[in-house]
Amino acid sequence: MNTATIITFTVYLIGMLGIGLWTYKRTNTISDYFLGGRSLNSWVAAMSAQASDMSGWLLLGLPGVIYVSGLNGMWIAIGLAVGTYLNWQFVAKRLRKYTEVVNSITIPDYFENRFKDSTKMLRIISAVTIIVFFLFYASSGMVAGAVLFEQAFGIDYNMALFIGAIVIVSYTFLGGFLAVSLTDFVQGILMLCALLFVPALIIVSLGGLPGLWNNVGQVNVDLLDIMKSVGIEESSWITNATSFSIIGTVSLLAWGVGYFGQPHILTRFMSIRSAAEIPKARLIAVVWVVLSLVGAGLVGIVAITQFDVPIDNPESVFILLVQNLFNPWIAGILLAAILAAIMSTIDSQLLVSSSAVAEDFYKQIFRKNASEKELVWVSRGSVIFISIVAVILAKSGGNVLELVSYAWAGFGAAFGPVIILSLFWRRMTKNGALAGMLTGALTIILWGNIEILNNIGLYELVPGFILAWIAIVIVSLIDKAPSFEIKEEFNRAVNQPGEQQHEHNKSV
Amino acid sequence: MDYSLSSVTWLWVCIPFIGIIGLSILTLIFEKE
Numbered sequence: 001m002n003t004a005t006i007i008t009f010t011v012y013l014i015g016m017l018g019i020g021l022w023t024y025k026r027t028n029t030i031s032d033y034f035l036g037g038r039s040l041n042s043w044v045a046a047m048s049a050q051a052s053d054m055s056g057w058l059l060l061g062l063p064g065v066i067y068v069s070g071l072n073g074m075w076i077a078i079g080l081a082v083g084t085y086l087n088w089q090f091v092a093k094r095l096r097k098y099t100e101v102v103n104s105i106t107i108p109d110y111f112e113n114r115f116k117d118s119t120k121m122l123r124i125i126s127a128v129t130i131i132v133f134f135l136f137y138a139s140s141g142m143v144a145g146a147v148l149f150e151q152a153f154g155i156d157y158n159m160a161l162f163i164g165a166i167v168i169v170s171y172t173f174l175g176g177f178l179a180v181s182l183t184d185f186v187q188g189i190l191m192l193c194a195l196l197f198v199p200a201l202i203i204v205s206l207g208g209l210p211g212l213w214n215n216v217g218q219v220n221v222d223l224l225d226i227m228k229s230v231g232i233e234e235s236s237w238i239t240n241a242t243s244f245s246i247i248g249t250v251s252l253l254a255w256g257v258g259y260f261g262q263p264h265i266l267t268r269f270m271s272i273r274s275a276a277e278i279p280k281a282r283l284i285a286v287v288w289v290v291l292s293l294v295g296a297g298l299v300g301i302v303a304i305t306q307f308d309v310p311i312d313n314p315e316s317v318f319i320l321l322v323q324n325l326f327n328p329w330i331a332g333i334l335l336a337a338i339l340a341a342i343m344s345t346i347d348s349q350l351l352v353s354s355s356a357v358a359e360d361f362y363k364q365i366f367r368k369n370a371s372e373k374e375l376v377w378v379s380r381g382s383v384i385f386i387s388i389v390a391v392i393l394a395k396s397g398g399n400v401l402e403l404v405s406y407a408w409a410g411f412g413a414a415f416g417p418v419i420i421l422s423l424f425w426r427r428m429t430k431n432g433a434l435a436g437m438l439t440g441a442l443t444i445i446l447w448g449n450i451e452i453l454n455n456i457g458l459y460e461l462v463p464g465f466i467l468a469w470i471a472i473v474i475v476s477l478i479d480k481a482p483s484f485e486i487k488e489e490f491n492r493a494v495n496q497p498g499e500q501q502h503e504h505n506k507s508v
Numbered sequence: 509m510d511y512s513l514s515s516v517t518w519l520w521v522c523i524p525f526i527g528i529i530g531l532s533i534l535t536l537i538f539e540k541e
Contacts, residue, residue, distance in 0.1 A: 071517055078524045085528035089535065210512065217511025226517040279539050283532040290525045 005152060008332025009339070013167050016183050016343070020174035023182065030375040033176035034105050034355045038270070040181055042277040046284035048181040048348075049268035050292075051188035053084070053259075055345035056144040057404060058191065058296050059338045064314035066300025070216075070223030070230045070237075073300065075252040077293040083256025084289045088282035091260060092269040094423040096278065098493040099270045106352070107263045107415065108360045110270075114422050115430035116486055120364060122430060125437055127360035129414050130263055134353040135386065137407040139393035141346040142168075146394065148338050151319055161394055164342075169387045172347045173380050177271065180347045187340035192288060194337035195295030198321060202302040215305040223304060232310045251459035258412030258461055260419050261440075264348040350390075354382035405459070406444070413440030413464025421472050426490045432476030440468030 027033050040048065066073040099105070102113035108126040115122060142165055149160030172180060206212050213224060220237040222228035229240040229248070259265065272281060303317040311320060322334045358379040363370050370378070418436045421428045447453050447460035482490075 071513075071521070074521055078520070081528060082524055085532065089531070210510070213511045213513060221511060224511060224513055224517065226520050279532075279536040283529075283536050286528050286532045290529060294525065 002153075002328050002332075004328035005332035005335065008329060009152070009336055012333075012336040012339070015186070016167065017170055019182050019186070020170060020172075020179040023176070023179040024174040026178060027176050027376065029372045030359070030379070031105050032178065033376045033379055034267070034351065034359070038100075039178075039273055040268075040271050041273055042281035043284060044181050044185050045268055045272040045277070046281035047188035047288065048184035048344075049265050049281075050084070050285050050288045051184040051191065051341070051344035052180075052264050052268065052348035053262070053345070054191065054289075054292065054341060055141055055404070056148070056338055056342040058292060059195065059299075059318050059341050060144065060315045061404075062293070062296040063300035063303065063317045066297050067303045067311075067314045067317045068230075068232050070220070070228070070304075071226045071297075071301070072229050073252075074226055074297050075249050076255055077297055079253035079256035080259075081256075081286075081289055081293055082253075083259040085282075085286050086256070087259040087265070088269075088278070088285055091266070091419060091423065092272075092282065093275050093278045094494065095266060095269045095419070096272055096275045098423060101489060101493040105270070106355045106359050107266060107419075108356060111418070111422070111433060114486075114489075115428075115433055116483065117430050122433055122437075123360050123364060125434065126415070127356040129410070129437070129441055130356045131353050131386075133407040133410045134264075134349045135390055135393060136403045138346050138349045138353070138386070139390040140403040140407075141342050141349075142390055142394040145339065145342045145346075148319070148335070148342070151316065152335050158395065161391060164339075165387055165391050168343050168346050168350070169383060172350050173383050176376070176379070177267075177351060180344075180351055181268075181271070183347065184344045187337075187344040188288065190333075190337045190340045191344075192292050192295070194334045195292050195299065198318070198325075198334060199295060199298035199302045202306065202321070202325070203298070206302070206305060212302065212305070216301060219304055223301075232314075235309050237304075237310070245457075247456065247458050250462065251457070254459050254462045254465075255408065257416060257465050258408045260417075261411040261413070261415030262408070263352045263411065263415065264345070266415075266419065267348075267352060350383050350386055353386045354379045357382035357386070406448075409459065409461035409464060410441060410444045412461045413444050413468050414438075416440070416465055417469040417472055421469070425476075426487055427476055427481060428472060429476045429479040429482055431479045432472040435475040436468040436472035439471035440464050443467050 031038070062073070062077065065076065095110075098114065099110050102110065104110040104113045108123040108130070111117070111122040111126050112120065117123070142161060145164035146157055146161035149155060149164060150157050153160070203209065203212050206215055216223050220230055220239065222230050222239040223237060229245065230237050231240055232238070269278075272278060299318055299321065303321055306321060306324070311317065318338065319335065322331045326334060358375050362378050363375060367374070414437050417440065418433050421436070422433065443464035444460050447463060
């Protein structure tokens, strides 16, 4: 166990807890707890959306994919970058405006109010979807955190899991959204610096980019070709016989489509101070995501030149590079960036899940007249309860990447088409939304279990998204047209100017 | 032997990344309510 690494980790974790304590006093209402009172400026909203989006996957998974398959793995980065941009361009502003017009602070809240659903079916189905998928998503993050603690400090896995969970729960519990957004901001900066610093130093030592391409090319020239598929077999990089695959590439690119349905990212759009801040936030977010994806890709590429034989676990390339090449003090900071990536995603997911429990079940079904203070405490209790279940799931093991891709597809298909069409199509109806949500979720659940479909090798998000979209359109057109009130509200949300500030949200 | 990236690879990587940053800058300048 390295003392320098432990000290940097500890200082970092205390800093995050300090932010939680600082924001605790500023959190009085349920809107404060879940949306920070819609007070985020463009910098914090943008960085928070991106840091919540990119989990430990960015520093472990993506460099691992590119370490194994070369630049072919960049398709997934391209898909994610374009998805990020489209989400900020087309969804962010309308969702920000619409959720204010219909006075909603959570995604299920928005669905119910957008379609004036008095049956509460939309709210309940979407809240259940959120709780179920995020349990798995959050537990996969806790596993990743435990692996990091285990590798960095050599401590027992269960102990590592316990320490990570305590820290994450503490500041989410205390400060809610504001704490999560502010820590996300710090974590986003740390992640980006680490992803640029590590490959930059190695590239300089190799004699710049030409030196890098030469070193990689000597291993296998196809690692440098985005159209060639490479893999590791018997300790060397071999070009795959099938080479470039359309289905494989579409599957990688399709990750970008998942963005439209991720509740932990969409809530960031709702929380921004004013719709007028969105163009600036969009630019900040897009620059961050492009730099960090390129950085993560370069980590994978430079790692090919740094080890004599391919390493056993490709996902640990970043950790091994940092431990082998850097002074322990610097290594401690760089490894804390992995923790930052994991924590900034889980905390947001815990918060959205707890909002589903407090706002969508407790308030709606059990205690209609619950006070603001009561709801904040129910939410805090839910954070603890959901974390305990996530830790129990994490203890039983499971493949992190498979769980993440499953949850990503689940949200992308169940919510993505519903969100997009609800913001752009006046004619969409409540039953259309229900049909889309159920079709999307069921396609994801069934696809992997039907052998003939699973064997195609297509990411289930692609059929899930398309079928959900079709279901919404067909059912809405068959259905009775929406009421005058809903259409009027749609017009107001779409045409409303975005300059006004939002002090009145303090009283939401 | 010297190795380098093919122009196809450069284009596929650079166009989407630079494109979305460029579009974000343009919309920041020109997007009006």
